[in-house]
Amino acid sequence: MTTPALEVEHVSFAYGPQKALDDVTFSVEAGRCAILLGPNGAGKTTLFNLITRLFDSPTGAIRIAGYDNRRQPCQALAHLGVVFQQPTLDLDLTVAQNLRYHAALHGLSRREADRRIAAELERLEMIQYRKTKVRALSGGYRRRVEIARALLHCPALLLLDEPTVGLDIPSRMALVEHVHGLAREGMGVLWATHLIDEVEPSDALIVLHRGKVRATGIVTEVIRRLEVTTLAEVFEVLTAEETA
Ligand SMILES: Nc1ncnc2c1ncn2[C@@H]1O[C@H](COP(=O)(O)OP(=O)(O)OP(=O)(O)O)[C@@H](O)[C@H]1O
Numbered sequence: 126m127t128t129p130a131l132e133v134e135h136v137s138f139a140y141g142p143q144k145a146l147d148d149v150t151f152s153v154e155a156g157r158c159a160i161l162l163g164p165n166g167a168g169k170t171t172l173f174n175l176i177t178r179l180f181d182s183p184t185g186a187i188r189i190a191g192y193d194n195r196r197q198p199c200q201a202l203a204h205l206g207v208v209f210q211q212p213t214l215d216l217d218l219t220v221a222q223n224l225r226y227h228a229a230l231h232g233l234s235r236r237e238a239d240r241r242i243a244a245e246l247e248r249l250e251m252i253q254y255r256k257t258k259v260r261a262l263s264g265g266y267r268r269r270v271e272i273a274r275a276l277l278h279c280p281a282l283l284l285l286d287e288p289t290v291g292l293d294i295p296s297r298m299a300l301v302e303h304v305h306g307l308a309r310e311g312m313g314v315l316w317a318t319h320l321i322d323e324v325e326p327s328d329a330l331i332v333l334h335r336g337k338v339r340a341t342g343i344v345t346e347v348i349r350r351l352e353v354t355t356l357a358e359v360f361e362v363l364t365a366e367e368t369a
Pocket residue numbers: 140143144145163164165166167168169170171172319
């Protein structure tokens with residue numbers, strides 16, 4: 126059996142008295158796009174902050190490509206690529222400069238970095254913009270650069286925190302298609318969203334509501350299990366029960 130790209134086991138987290146995650150357990154297989162679906166305040170960003178070690182996880186365990194992110198943080202984070210909700214590119218640097226900086230942080234030689242940068246920009250149809258300052262790019266193209274950056278060190282797991290927020294429909298569709306393609310090639314992907322139209326039937330689903338995992342499984346299986354017909358109904362059923 127191949128090592129999962131991500132394992133989250135019995136993770137809880139609170140901001141003072143405010144519980145944000147309550148005994149969260151799930152895993153993401155290599156080669157699968159897993160959608161972390163939850164309404165505002167479900168705990169998605171908190172979970173990402175624990176996986177990326179922006180916060181320390183005091184309970185449970187998080188493993189990336191088999192490496193415990195608390196006991197083996199260097200190995201764990203070396204296998205992780207992240208696209209945060211807020212853009213984090215330097216607007217006054219060119220696309221290539223932003224990417225080279227990130228590659229250097231991961232210890233890639235200049236030659237290897239340039240090879241990887243060219244390959245990722247080609248795949249994203251962005252190679253002609255490599256000498257363009259990021260400030261001159263549209264939101265959709267900036268997101269593509271962030272995806273390229275997250276992939277430079279060939280991670281086993283790609284985390285995306287609502288990456289399509291603010292993008293126009295063609296840019297959203299291109300990004301959704303690109304990320305699903307990465308999963309088909311073998312990468313594990315965890316994509317946080319509250320937009321159900323970004324989900325494909327063969328994706329894995331993790332429904333989070335008020336800090337608890339409400340369902341996991343392949344989208345079509347979860348729909349069948351809940352005896353509904355659409356993902357919208359799944360979302361409604363699983364996120365409405367406590368507010369009623
Ligand atoms: N810094 C903080 N201090 C106190 N409470 C917080 C803090 N950050 C988040 N919370 C609370 O923790 C819970 C989970 O928030 P989180 O931001 O992780 O959810 P989310 O699913 O990412 O939501 P969104 O889609 O709005 O980003 C919410 O109840 C939120 O109000």
